[in-house]
Amino acid sequence: xxxxxxxxxxxxxxxxxxxxxxxxxxxxxxxxxxxxxxxxxxxxxxxxxxxxxxxxxxxxxxxxxxxxxxxxxxxxxxxxxxxxxxxxxxxxxxxxxxxxxxxxxxxxxxxxxxxxxxxxxxxxxxxxxxxxxxxxxxxxxxxxxxxxxxxxxxxxxxxxxxxxxxxxxxxxxxxxxxxxxxxxxxxxx
Amino acid sequence: xxxxxxxxxxxxxxxxxxxxxxxxxxxxxxxxxxxxxxxxxxxxxxxxxxxxxxxxxxxxxxxxxxxxxxxxxxxxxxxxxxxxxxxxxxxxxxxxxxxxxxxxxxxxxxxxxxxxxxxxxxxxxxxxxxxxxxxxxxxxxxxxxxxxxxxxxxxxxxxxxxxxxxxxxxxxxxxxxxxxxxxxxxxxxxxxxxxxxxxxxxxxxxxxxxxxxxxxxxxxxxxxxxxxxxxxxxxxxxxxxxxxxxxxxxxxxxxxxxxxxxxxxxxxxxxxxxxxxxxxxxxxxxxxxxxxxxxxxxxxxxxxxxxxxxxxxxxxxxxxxxxxxxxxxxxxxxxxxxxxxxxxxxxxxxxxxxxxxxxxxxxxxxxxxxxxxxxxxxxxxxxxxxxxxxxxxxxxxxxxx
Numbered sequence: 001x002x003x004x005x006x007x008x009x010x011x012x013x014x015x016x017x018x019x020x021x022x023x024x025x026x027x028x029x030x031x032x033x034x035x036x037x038x039x040x041x042x043x044x045x046x047x048x049x050x051x052x053x054x055x056x057x058x059x060x061x062x063x064x065x066x067x068x069x070x071x072x073x074x075x076x077x078x079x080x081x082x083x084x085x086x087x088x089x090x091x092x093x094x095x096x097x098x099x100x101x102x103x104x105x106x107x108x109x110x111x112x113x114x115x116x117x118x119x120x121x122x123x124x125x126x127x128x129x130x131x132x133x134x135x136x137x138x139x140x141x142x143x144x145x146x147x148x149x150x151x152x153x154x155x156x157x158x159x160x161x162x163x164x165x166x167x168x169x170x171x172x173x174x175x176x177x178x179x180x181x182x183x184x185x186x187x188x189x
Numbered sequence: 190x191x192x193x194x195x196x197x198x199x200x201x202x203x204x205x206x207x208x209x210x211x212x213x214x215x216x217x218x219x220x221x222x223x224x225x226x227x228x229x230x231x232x233x234x235x236x237x238x239x240x241x242x243x244x245x246x247x248x249x250x251x252x253x254x255x256x257x258x259x260x261x262x263x264x265x266x267x268x269x270x271x272x273x274x275x276x277x278x279x280x281x282x283x284x285x286x287x288x289x290x291x292x293x294x295x296x297x298x299x300x301x302x303x304x305x306x307x308x309x310x311x312x313x314x315x316x317x318x319x320x321x322x323x324x325x326x327x328x329x330x331x332x333x334x335x336x337x338x339x340x341x342x343x344x345x346x347x348x349x350x351x352x353x354x355x356x357x358x359x360x361x362x363x364x365x366x367x368x369x370x371x372x373x374x375x376x377x378x379x380x381x382x383x384x385x386x387x388x389x390x391x392x393x394x395x396x397x398x399x400x401x402x403x404x405x406x407x408x409x410x411x412x413x414x415x416x417x418x419x420x421x422x423x424x425x426x427x428x429x430x431x432x433x434x435x436x437x438x439x440x441x442x443x444x445x446x447x448x449x450x451x452x453x454x455x456x457x458x459x460x461x462x463x464x465x466x467x468x469x470x471x472x473x474x475x476x477x478x479x480x481x482x483x484x485x486x487x488x489x490x491x492x493x494x495x496x497x498x499x500x501x502x503x504x505x506x507x508x509x510x511x512x513x514x515x516x517x518x519x520x521x522x523x524x525x526x527x528x529x530x531x532x533x534x535x536x537x538x539x540x541x542x543x544x545x546x547x548x549x550x551x552x553x554x555x556x557x558x559x560x561x562x563x564x565x566x567x568x569x570x571x572x573x574x575x576x577x578x579x580x581x582x583x584x585x586x587x588x589x590x
Binding site: 012014015016017021022024060093094110111113130131132133135136137139140143144155156157159160 | 313370371372374409410411412413437439440442443444446447449450453454456457
């Protein structure tokens with residue numbers, strides 16, 4: 001992610017217009033810098049451990065996918081939440097809901113700001129959200145809130161998040177838990 | 190223990206190889222083919238699941254030849270649509286269902302199908318359109334002209350412009366490799382100047398036809414592929430996105446920026462598979478620079494050789510391989526010594542001149558000459574380009590066209 005602020009005529013900041021792209025394999029993006037994965041993991045854990053109402057938004061690829069990796073990832077997401085003392089608010093499976101989604105309990109990728117405003121969330125993690133919806137939501141969050149965003153992506157990452165890690169599968173999530181535990185100790189929490 | 194490698198085969202029994210191997214490492218053999226035949230050869234090696242066709246000159250033969258591939262078992266699904274609008278809607282369905290999909294069109298057919306192109310991009314479909322440009326009517330033209338590319342520039346699709354049949358072959362294969370990257374995943378339009386490329390025969394180097402691209406994996410898509418639970422375009426039913434009485438302007442803004450961001454993310458992949466977004470030809474120190482794409486690039490190269498050898502005027506050609514993403518930074522870097530920029534084009538409006546001027550605005554005072562420009566089927570012999578340069582430089586014109 002690059003500097004906060006408007007992009008052209010739009011009130012929406014867009015990181016690629018500021019020259020920030022998804023990280024190359026094996027690397028991560030911390031604001032507008034390409035860094036080693038571990039550095040990004042440490043900063044992500046620190047943000048979640050030090051900001052108010054940290055929350056994880058697990059998406060359909062963790063919540064509803066019928067495969068072994070999804071099951072394992074779901075268990076790891078719970079462990080991450082326990083380690084970081086974070087709430088879990090699911091991102092529903094993008095299906096329209098009537099009369100409306102309750103933004104206190106679920107996050108809508110088209111209106112992520114409502115959930116963040118209502119719950120006063122100052123740091124969050126996206127995991128298992130399909131890339132398009134993650135990107136749409138992350139741009140809105142940057143524009144409309146002061147929430148610190150972290151994306152743990154199974155594919156190429158999300159440059160509109162303040163920290164993005166790519167190719168995050170079970171092994172990488174286990175590593176993130178180890179790093180988070182270390183940071184927690186260092187912070188005396 | 191000895192390491193074993195599992196060899197994979199696609200539905201046609203071709204050995205699956207990486208895009209890098211297919212494009213850069215596999216041995217190649219010389220063939221003599223038309224651009225239409227080259228489309229068939231590329232599709233044959235692309236593990237294509239679906240193709241829908243509709244006849245319009247000059248792409249009809251390419252569409253027909255993809256049909257032959259279906260008969261031979263290389264393409265999973267193939268049928269003729271009701272119109273170009275029908276075709277472009279039907280290929281969207283094929284792509285939403287998770288199939289690697291390709292189609293072809295030309296000229297007025299492109300405009301008839303127009304509503305679908307932004308829909309493809311907004312739905313994040315990585316399908317491919319081979320555009321054999323011929324201009325639009327009225328008056329009816331069935332001659333070389335690439336006016337319709339202008340209409341496609343802001344549809345949210347990637348647009349690449351091949352110079353010759355060889356580049357078209359490579360771009361079709363590279364197109365799938367780039368468009369299907371999860372962080373890109375928008376359509377790619379591989380354009381050529383119809384007739385010049387589609388109907389003329391030239392030497393091309395082709396890899397063996399018993400190897401092919403890995404099949405498309407729809408589960409890496411940035412949107413869920415459709416299945417029994419998810420109807421096509423399910424997101425369209427979300428009132429926050431689509432219904433005007435509930436509309437979220439925030440969603441629309443972010444969604445549209447996201448599609449354009451996806452094109453920008455294609456830059457590193459396109460650079461790798463196309464070996465750069467531009468080709469630089471001629472004298473790097475030259476003060477006379479041509480910026481061109483497609484066939485105009487080939488003609489500009491001929492003119493550059495004539496100017497250099499016959500007139501002693503060093504020249505340089507910057508040929509654009511991609512129009513979306515537009516290689517603005519590359520152009521600015523490449524024109525650093527330029528005193529004159531010429532932009533030869535095969536269309537009446539000069540869409541490339543417009544694009545280049547947008548990038549140069551406020552960054553350089555080098556005069557831009559949007560000429561020579563031909564349209565409606567006129568050819569552009571290199572002598573015409575040479576004459577334009579000599580006249581602009583105030584030199585004697587010796588060549589007679």
